[in-house]
Amino acid sequence: MTEAARPVLVVAERLDAAADMVVDQLNQRDVPVMRFDVAEFPQQLTLTGTHLPQEPGWGGTIDDGRRTARLEEVRAVYWRRPARPLIADTVPEPYATWAQNQADAAILNLLAALPGVPWLNNPHADRVAAHKPQQLVTATRCGMTVPHSIITNSPDAARNFAKDVDGPLICKPILGGRLDIGEERRLMVATHRVDPADFDDSIRTTAHYFQEDIPKAYEVRLISVGGQVFGGKLITTSEAAGTDWRTDYNHIEYDTVEIPDDVATAVRRFLASYGIAFGAFDFAVTPAGQWVFFENNPAGTWGWVENRTGLPIAAAHAEYLMGATS
Secondary structure, three states: OOHHHOOEEEEEOOOOHHHHHHHHHHHHOOOOEEEEOHHHOOOOOEEEEEEOOOOOOEEEEEEOOOOEEEHHHOOEEEEEOOOOOOOOOOOOOOHHHHHHHHHHHHHHHHHHOOOOOOEEOOHHHHHHHOOHHHHHHHHHHOOOEOOOEEEEOOHHHHHHHHHHHOOOEEEEOOOOOEEEEEOOEEEEOOOEEEOHHHOOHHHHHOOEEEEEOOOOOEEEEEEEEOOEEEEEEEEEOOHHHHHOHHHOHHHEEEEEOOOOHHHHHHHHHHHHHHOOOEEEEEEEEOOOOOEEEEEEEOOOOOHHHHHHHOOOHHHHHHHHHHOOOO
16 A cells, blocks of 8 residues: 555544544545544444464554544554543443443554554653643753742642742642533633632642742743644733633734744653654743743644634644654
8 A cells, every 4th residue: 555545543523623624634635534533432433453473563444334444554643632432321330331441442552552653642642741740840851941830738838839939829720621510510620810828728638739920921822743833822811811811712812923943942852752743832921031831731722723823733733644744
């Protein structure tokens, strides 16, 4: 099979706009694509993989009833936050959960075992790359500036940290995700400003992640794909958006920003240290022009950056998946 005929697997939820954009770019380049959601496995999707006794490598097929891809011919994998496998209602607990875990491990680990196949991103690597405390260590080693930070459940340590900073503080989650408050509602736990005068024994109830509140001229959602970097500029016009822009989209103005060479180099080093090719980075740029790293989401959103700014991020995904890395 020629390189041009080898398929790219796009593994994403059906209503994922970013995946749609990447598929469109691959189609424009006449690259064959097989798109599916892990939720289709094992009820609608059939996976068969075989390994010979003394020849390395898995062979077999993925079939969704309409099209088939051979495992040994897969060109690249775009893994874009798929849902978990759905097990038939006829399987009772605890067997249903066991079966779901088996199915989840089978499809991910079998694809991850395909030799020489590039990923955006392999979720095994993403899990490590998503750890926020480690990100600060990696970012500083790669040459970035980060906020003065503390993680603690000690009220005294928090108060001492506030004295050291001697300025505004914020509190943010250590682990991403949403808070299930019932009635089919899930609440985002946003970054918020805190007053050290309010620090009390409630800090002992769990770990708290405090940082100095960085003054911002604007913020940047920096997207890096296969070595290419794109800067989406966010100018916030409300206090809520200035603290956490996800809480007030109505008060954000969008633009593009040129990324300094030292920041671009540090971002590439950061991703290489985790063995991943994609990252959605959040930076603040201070009034003095200093870029301050907040965090990187290795499976972060970027479709809105392209839609608001016209930056060719989906095209960069397609180029990487085709093998054209910079």
